[in-house]
Amino acid sequence: MNGTPHDAGTPAAPLTSRSRPHPVIVVGSGPTGLLLAGDLATAGVPVTVLEKRPRGISNLSRAFVLHARSLEQLDARGLADELEAVGRRIDRFRLYRRLELSLATLPSRFRHALVIPQYEVEKVLERRAVEAGVEFRYETEVTGLAQDTDGVTVEVRTPAGEGGTLRAGYVVGTDGMRSAVRNAVGLPFPGRSAIRSVMLADVRLAEEPETLLTVNAARDAFAFLVPFGDGYYRVICWHRGHDVPDDEPVGLDEIKGVTRLALGRDFGMHDARWTSRFHSDERQAPAYRVGRVFLAGDAAHVHTPAGGQGMNTGLQDAANLSWKLAQVIHGRGGDALLDTYEAERHPVGRTVLLSSGAIVRFAMARSPWMLALRTAGAAFLNSVAPARRRALGQITGLGYRYAAPRGAHRLTGTRVPDVRLADGTRLHEALRGGHFVLITPEGADGGQVGARKDRLAVAHWASDRRTALLVRPDGYAAWAADTADPSAIEAALTAHVG
CATH class of the missing domain: 3.40.30.120 (Glutaredoxin)
Structure with missing residues (x-):
């Protein structure tokens, strides 16, 4: 395990319904849950994280990019510079061979995207959470929950396989697309599988790509290459005509073949240390709040990996919800404040779902009219600066603003830049x-x-x-x-x- 030892956190209480109540239980220890838990603990709110997996940071993550708004959120927690030292910067995106989006003019301290594996982000967020006093319970699976006017009773299965309950004021499900929390409150997860039989592999390359992030689609094939920084590269690829179940074995020859179709060569892939196959869904829960239970990250919304917005959207969900929960728990806000979490973040999740889906559909376009539309759209964005800024604002997260009350000042609900202050700080x-x-x-x-x-x-x-x-x-x-x-x-x- 690369994180901080478990016993550095708060000792776990016995699993009984008579245990002291937990103000907040967060279910899931991915980036969304870790940032949320760390924020709450920093604000003086006791919080417990339940995770069904054994303790450990996995390197089998699918997320590899931090965008500018997420870097700003991490900077506001004193973590961005540490991650910047580990990751690698990219200052432009190329799509469809014709469209180039430069990040050099972003209105941010972070005029780039940071290529960094998800597990590196989890390391620093977990360390921060432990240092703030978050209690972690690993190998603890949520099997059900019931809520009343005073709190939530969470049913769990313990590491020993025994059942038990925990009592909380609020529960936040950050437990991924198969969320046990979402299922327990009866929320549907409408949508569909957008891409099936996507292949993943960690490989070494005999030839180094010309660019840090290599991506293209051609002849019904799509491929994406990004370095881990340890000599291995993550390859994600897909072929429209090869739709097989997720449990179908993945061979390196199959991955090399699809990569050659999409990128023109396979860069001498060899020594695959891990391969997998999955499908990418487009889904969103109709609500992010049911009484005292909230959803965030992939438990609330999933979409295609195009644009690298998944982890970023979850981090920003957590940043929005954490301070509101802290305000209410400390008696400085009412229930209406908690309603603003869904009101502000659900539209963002919907926009991300639509925009990431559009990127994939245009990338895989075959019909003449779709190809013509893609060409026209690329030309439009290349030549019309306001449209290009809007597209970059969506991808990077810098362009979102929240609705303001009628009559409010024009700045209300907008993202505030990292301005310089009179005492020389930011x-x-x-x-x-x-x-x-x-x-x-x-x-x-x-x-x-x-x-x-x-x-x-x-x-x-x-x-x-x-x-x-x-x-x-x-x-x-x-x-x-x-x-x-x-x-x-x-x-x-x-x-x-x-």
């Missing part, structure tokens, strides 16, 4: 305590800040800007005004910070 550094951040002009009255010092950081613009801005812990604007009126600031702090 916004993301001010957010690292999991606090709200109030930014005002120098000399402005910040309201009753002293009484809120445990949950509010106050900063000033490095420029002569006169706006007052309240930034949520997830980096989006909760409130803004064109002037720093003390009474308006105090009203905003009362409404949002408590």
Whole structure:
């Protein structure tokens, strides 16, 4: 195991219905669950993570890219620089051989995507969670749950194979597309299999590709190559005409053949250390909340791997939900605040599902009209800057904004850039305590800040800007005004910070 030892966390309580209640139980220890649990514990909320797998970070992950918005979220937790040192940057995407999307002009400190295996992300998130006091229970499978007005009773199967129960105030299912939590609350997972018989392998290459991320589709074949950094490459490939069950054995010759069709050569693949076959679904739960139970990440939405948005969307789900749960548990927010999680994140999940599906369908286009549409779309994006920025905003996560109440300031609900502050620090550094951040002009009255010092950081613009801005812990604007009126600031702090 490459993470921090289990006994570094909080000791586990006995599995009985009379055990002390757990304010939050997170089911699943992938990136979404780990970021969520770490945020809650950092905010002073005791949290327990249940994971049915044995303890250990698997290298059999499918996610390999962190986009700019996820890097910003990780930067606001003090983790981005560490991951940047491990991963490898790419500053452009090439699609359909005709379309090139440059990341160099992104409105972010991170003007690139970071190629990094999911397990490297899990390592740092797990370490942070353990250091914050998260309790982990491995080989503990959720078999059912029931909720009432006071909490949730979670039925589990223990490492010894025995049954037991745990009691929680809230439960969050981050347990993947076959989510036991989603099934337990009776939510359907409508959608379909978009791509069947996708093959995965970890291989060595005799020839190094010209680009860090190699991807193309041609003649009914698709292939993707990305390095692990340890001499092995992950290859993902698919052939439209070869639809076989997921348990059909995968041979290296089959993978090499599909790769040659898609990329023109197989780069001398050899020494496969692992192969697998799976199908890629497009599905989304109709709700992300059922009473005291929430869904996030792949438990809430799955889509094709095109665009590398899966892990990123889950991380941003977690960043949105964690501070809201913490506010409510600490008595500083009502039930309506929890409803905003689904209201804000469900539309994002739907957009990601549609956009990733469109990338795959255009990549595999065969009909003349689809090919013509792809060519026209590529030309349009190459030549029309606003459309290109919008496409990049969706892929990188930088372009999403949340709905604001009627009459709210135009900045409300928007992502706040990592602005430089008057004391020489950055916004993301001010957010690292999991606090709200109030930014005002120098000399402005910040309201009753002293009484809120445990949950509010106050900063000033490095420029002569006169706006007052309240930034949520997830980096989006909760409130803004064109002037720093003390009474308006105090009203905003009362409404949002408590």
